[in-house]
Structures are given as structure tokens and as C-alpha cells.
Amino acid sequence: MADVPCNGCRACCQNELLILHPEIGDDPAAYHTQIVTNPVTGKPAYALQNKPNGDCIYLGDHGCTIHDRAPAICREFDCRRFFISLGDRAARRRLLRTGLVTKQVYDAGRSRLHTLSEETA
Numbered sequence: 001m002a003d004v005p006c007n008g009c010r011a012c013c014q015n016e017l018l019i020l021h022p023e024i025g026d027d028p029a030a031y032h033t034q035i036v037t038n039p040v041t042g043k044p045a046y047a048l049q050n051k052p053n054g055d056c057i058y059l060g061d062h063g064c065t066i067h068d069r070a071p072a073i074c075r076e077f078d079c080r081r082f083f084i085s086l087g088d089r090a091a092r093r094r095l096l097r098t099g100l101v102t103k104q105v106y107d108a109g110r111s112r113l114h115t116l117s118e119e120t121a
Helices: 072-076 079-085 089-098 103-111
Strands: 033-037 044-048
Touching (some): 079 103, 089 103
């Protein structure tokens, strides 16, 4: 499980496409899903359903309602490492324009960079 200091942040649970990964153990039958086109591979994939407002269907008033059985993307996602992986400022801006990442997740990762220790960065 990623050790991210979320402190109530829910950016990755809102207006994001949360793709399931059966190849690493996710069971689509265990979740309310929708079939989508994976924006990275271009192939059909299962994703967690979203509420009409764009939030993950499992996001409740007090956070994730399936935290103990969350899919791999939710257990492993680290917005700080994701921010770093996006490359330089120009690459990050291009990716934001594509819609593959939201500004909220981008900003959440950037604001938490200082919490990465040197040995884990």
C-alpha cells in the first residue's frame, strides 16, 4: 500500500478514471464497474463506476468505503511519484491538456513532494 500523506485529500477519487488491473489481481466482478477505453492502451478495460458528479462510486462522506478491498490502482497510487513521472513542466502541461490527468491530482502531487524522503524519491 502506498504511504501517501493524503490528510483528507480525495483528488484521485474525483473525476478520475480508475482502471482495474485483472492481470495483477483485481476482480472486476467484485466491484461496480463500467467498460471504458483505456486512455493509455486504447483497449477496452474495466473501471470503477463514477457517480453523476464524477466521484468514484465508492467515495463516501468520510473517504473510501472499500478501503480494505480497494483495487490495485487505489492501493498503489502515489500522487507525488506520479507528479515526478510526468516529466518537465512542458510535458506536465501537455498531459494536463490531454485530460489523462486532472489538475487536482497534479496539484495534490506537487503540494506533497516535500513529504518524499530522499531515499524513496
